[in-house]
Amino acid sequence: MTPQVLGLNEWTGLTSLLVTLWLFAFLTITFAINMLIGHALIPSLAFTRQLPFVVRLLRPIFYVVAAIALAADILVVLQLGNQLGILQIIYPRLLI
Helix, strand or coil: CCCCCCCHHHHHHHHHHHHHHHHHHHHHHHHHHHHHHHHHHHHHHHHCCCCCHHHHHHHHHHHHHHHHHHHHHHHHHHHHHHHCHHHHHHCCCCCC
8 A cells, every 4th residue: 555645735734634633632631631620639639628628619610621622622523524534635545
């Protein structure tokens, strides 16, 4: 299976695909960290009194940031589905 010769359009498409993949990874990690802090760490540390009780008021902020990251992640996945067509141009025969 030999790839096609890459021109300027293919390199631009691959660059866009790579940026989208990095954005997907960043948003997924942002969502996971904010959910972990808001849903697990803050309540646990506030219950054991290792953090002041006032810190529990910060939980909604972490939930909002996590929801925004999840919504953006869904949009990035939809965009990623549209950009995967560049791979069929480079490798026209996916199955042998």
